[in-house]
Amino acid sequence: MQFSPITASSVQHPQLSLFEAFIAPVNQVFQKPPADTWRAEAPEAFSELSFRGAPENCLSLLAPMLRELSDVEHMRWLTLVAPPASLTQSWLREAGLNRERILLLQPKANQTSLQLACEALRLGRSHTVVSWANPLSSHGRQQLISAALQGEAQSLNIRLG
Secondary structure (H helix, E strand, C coil), X not given: CCCCCCCCCCCCCCCCCHHHXXXXXXXXXXCCCCCCCCCXXXXXXXXXXXXXXXXXXXXXXXXXXXXXXXXXXXXXXEEEECCCCCCCHHHHHHCCCCHHHEEEECCCCCCCHHXXXXXXXXXXXXXXXXXXXXXXXXXXXXXXXXXXXHHCCEEEEEEEC
């Protein structure tokens, strides 16, 4: 494996040696990042996780994450849209999820799970909407992002493979 050397033209911000960092003025060492790259008030609206392996192992990995999301001290729901058949009420109970803060939604006959997830996101009654769209096109991803921003929520897509 080869690495290309770092040249002065490849570094965007001046780097100080360790010694220079101690004697440099504070405002030179701790510079604020440019405004267009820092968005503390607008976190990422979309995340995606991909699990591979035996379904029961994938659900075991997913359980702590969902448990954490179900325990969020928030007035809004954790919504699961069209979860896999193995994710049942008894699985939720055994995994230790707060079932009082979870909505399980299944699409109607004339509705896709992507449409339902977008609708749940847009309504803004959920802090996080978890979907299982696989495969998810870039257009579908953009729909989820737009809906999440509109409803001030987070979209999490899980791909089980």
